[in-house]
Amino acid sequence: MSPTPMTDPVRHTIAMSAPPDDVNTVHALLVEVWADAPAVSTMDRVCFETALIELASNVISHAGDGSGIQCLLTVDVFDDHVEARLSDSGEPGDLQLTPRAMPDELSESGRGIPLIQALVNEVEYAREGSLNQWRISRNFRS
């Protein structure tokens, strides 16, 4: 029996300029994504949205020299997973993507990357030319 061919993903793309865009722009995009992908469970939505907002926060807050940042965000919902690709014009990422432990409970920062890693299956980063390229992917629970 041949595998079922994968259907085209439900795709949403947005170009952002921060400021004035911020993480609430990403929340607004996800409202549209979930409206067009009603089969995605609440748990998968919550986990993916939390991870993507952490990633966007990280990108915006490390924008570099204060002149703002340009981002292109694409969210694709497939039959079995959801992924986001984010490219940004900020300084090269200095993030360690090896598995990171949560900081001490009373630490006020340092949870963003470990939280992303706890919420999605794949986190990738590459520097390509003058852009940072991020990708996160979460497999749906069957």
Added chain:
Amino acid sequence: MGFTVKELEKGVAVVRVEGRLNMTTAGGLRDLVASAVAEGNVRVVVDLAAVEFIDSSGLGALINGLKTARQAGGDLRIASPNDQVKLVLSLTNVEKVLPPYESVDVAYAND
């Protein structure tokens, strides 16, 4: 997004947060808790019933408030988080220092 503060009883402030507690709003919560503590309300309850979403910036603001209140001899407790907030508290282990209470009224009921 907004905050309201009221005095539940002498020395106890309730800070109600509405909307998303993220990098755009975390600073406002930090400032508000610091003001409440400076005014003598060293026991603080952050009412999360109307918070739809929290990220690590929001957690940082809550922990900052917890330290501020404790340094003044008080405490900060959280009440009525939704499932997303509970998930983030659990995954980050922050629930160990900020265990959620069912409601504002019970946050200091046994003290």
